[in-house]
Amino acid sequence: MTDRTILVVGTYDTKDDELTYIAEVIRGQGGGVLTMDVSVLGDPSVPTEFSKHEVAEAAGSSIAEAIAGEDENLAMQIMARGAAALTAQLHGEGRFDGVLVLGGSMGTDLALDLCLALPLGVPKYIVSTVAFSPLIPPERLPADIQMILWAGGLYGLNSVCKASLSQAAGAVLGAARAVEPPARDRPLIGMTSFGKTVLRYMVALKPALEARGFEVAVFHATGMGGRAFESLAAEGAFAAVMDFAPQELGNHIMGSAISAGPDRMTAAGRAGVPQLVSIGCYDLVDFVGWQEVPPRLAGQEVHAHNRLLSSVMMTAEQRREMARAICGQLATAQGPVTLLLPLRGGNEWDRPGGPLSDPEGLAAFVAEIRASCPGNVTLVELDAHINDPAFAEAALAQLDRWIAAGVLPRPGAGA
Incomplete structure (x- = not known):
């Protein structure tokens, strides 16, 4: 030793x-x-x-x-x-x-x-x-x-x-x-998500990205996961990010203690790292389950995830605020940004007929994204749900376009 x-x-x-x-x-x-x-x-x-x-x-x-x-x-x-x-x-x-x-x-x-x-x-x-x-x-x-x-x-x-x-x-x-330090022998893609019962895209994306020669690290977007994600992005550790679960930003602006800080969704942009972004769980605010609901969210529908964590459904106006916050963070990016906007929903529970389905709230969010999307961001609307195969396929297609255009180095090139 x-x-x-x-x-x-x-x-x-x-x-x-x-x-x-x-x-x-x-x-x-x-x-x-x-x-x-x-x-x-x-x-x-x-x-x-x-x-x-x-x-x-x-x-x-x-x-x-x-x-x-x-x-x-x-x-x-x-x-x-x-x-x-x-x-x-x-x-x-x-x-x-x-x-x-x-x-x-x-x-x-x-x-x-x-x-x-x-x-x-x-x-x-x-x-x-x-x-x-x-x-x-x-x-x-x-x-x-x-x-x-x-x-x-x-x-x-x-x-x-x-x-x-x-x-x-x-x-x-x-x-x-x-400790086994990160090998850094393959280009690393940082991805944000929640568990498979809520968001499923990583199940298809991780093996597909690894087959292309990338290493993939998936971060649980429950505060500290986002901190780790932003920390590595700031270090320039990622070749690209798939920041598909921005909920921590909503938690922060709505007063939840489950926050990754005010700079969530900015470190990759400051570093010029190519970003693929989406809306996973954009409509929910997580808060500490054994504490009182934050004052801004009092009286709104609550979903108890477990004894540690509960989620509050955002109102239509709060979803508009979330849309503006996402666009505001992305507006500062120094590298390419593509926002994938699945028009049929952003988590498994909000599908039509699901327990958290809210078509009017989703429509309000989509409208605000369209109105607020900054000029440096390419907005791609998908007639799909975030958990549909079409979403993962669209993400891979954009990544492949970046590789073909030289925005991302082809894994293994020059190694």
Whole structure:
């Protein structure tokens, strides 16, 4: 087994004992450790590999400036910017294989920025007194973050908190040893969807795309799935996207906590990645099933999917708003965009006679898409339902046209 190196980050002026214990556990299992101090006022008992001064300098600032502001929030934001920048630099240089950050609410705030600076696939662990807390909004969470509650560890070491610290130390080292990084030996297509009972196009599309030489990754569009999708799109990981389930955007604008953030449906466009887009579950707003319905949706029909998730049917006016939001996000794209608009519906439940069928609502949405579709988007209307074979065939036909025109490289060409 090849040893791996873990970057251990925290405020060594107040959590020296805990951070030193974590490092000892990692080294005791044969791993290597690099240490980074993100303190402001105090100093560690033993110098760290990366000092608080180097962290502040990476943010274009200094510890003196952080102290002079006399505001701990602003000071830690300086350290968060510096820690994120320095960590990204160190990872680019191949200096470490995984990261573990320890903190209370202040340290967790910093940790989230730091982990967001690392690509998907790098093991990222946060030991936090506010793990799994509603204090943490979904858009702050890196797509592949791991968190564990720092139970009983607010001040000093004890047997209770050692259970959390040792688990985290072993987990991050084990993950760094076991992780299989993306191969990137075939062009990757990112696709969004829901389960096969709701959206079925991926059943036909995945083998057909793989037969053409692509790799296909399907993302479950329930908030964090969209975060992962957008994160990879921003990295330029996708040769093309089939973003057929934009519901997270509707969730966001309607006030649901099941959100991928305000930038959903923009990362691929900013990167110039060719986009095939459609309307899967455009008419539903998902919300946390054990919470109250968001105020904007009160009094509307609710479909309980399970004990965790429920869906509210949008009104005709809300569907128009959703159409405008989709078109607004796509208007910023720097690459080619084709919007496939299936005129017979966007999820299995809204077929004629289905439990969520609403022909007037669908007509309102279609009319608004036609009126709002920006000039950079090619609108293709299909006399089909999104789950009909004709939809998947149309998507493949457009992809093949892009390949033939050189918009997408032919898989294997020049390899």
